[in-house]
Amino acid sequence: MTHAVLPCRDHLGASLRRWRALNRVKQSALAGEMGVSQTTVSRWEAGVLAPGTTEEDRLTRLLAARPSSAADSALLNLVRHSPQPAHLICDLTHRLFAASPARISGWRVGVEELAGKSLWRFASPGIAEGEAALDALGWYEPVAPAVIVDTEYADFDELTIGAGQLRYTRMPLSDGSFARLVQDGGA
Known part of the structure; x- marks a missing residue:
């Protein structure tokens, strides 16, 4: 994964704090596992210190949604x-979990070729712009509002994205991570 590609990684601290609380993991235990101090974990969670590349990759793997x-x-x-045309992805990594038949009908590859893989590489400029605005729209708050993103037509070998609006809904999963439901239309 390219770090600049996923803006949601800026919010690892809040996700980490929530994951630890739900899984009853102390900062000191996570610090020992990560090979850092408890103070470092505390600073990551507070957003005053960004994890290094290696730590960020490990945290992303730890916090990635696993619907189970x-x-x-x-x-x-x-x-x-x-x-309806819809798909469900990991909110952090954009890995595909599920897609509706109406969504898959616009793809040139089978769902099995994209399942478990990040869809971020298919982001149109409008989708990337919408992703960058999520923080300002309250997306990372405990109860996130649904967000409408405008996208333009984008054609890839695997699929085509039609011009229009996408509705994002953030949903907590049982493991404390979040999934994102992506539906066509603003309603």
Whole structure:
């Protein structure tokens, strides 16, 4: 992953704090696992110190969403069976978890070729601009509002993105991470 590519990595601290609380992991235990001091973990969580590249990669792997509970599976199934164009991704890494038949119908490859892989490489300029604005729109707050992103037409070998609006909805998963539901249209 390229660090400049995923703006959400700027919010690792808040995600880390939430993950630790849900998993009952003390800062000192995480610090020992990461080979840093408890003070360093505290400063990461407060946003006053950015992790180094190696630590950032390890934290991203730790915090990446892994839908595994029955409730998470139900969410994936709802997306997979939705009649509307929609897909569900890891909010941090943009890895694809599920896509509706209406979404897949616009792809030139099967869902199995994209499942578990980051879709960020398909971001249009409008999607990248929308991603950069998420913080200002309250996306990383405990209860995030839905966000509407405008996108232009973008054509890739694997898929085409039509011009229009996308609605992002941030959803907590059972492991304390977040998924992003992406639906066509602003409604």
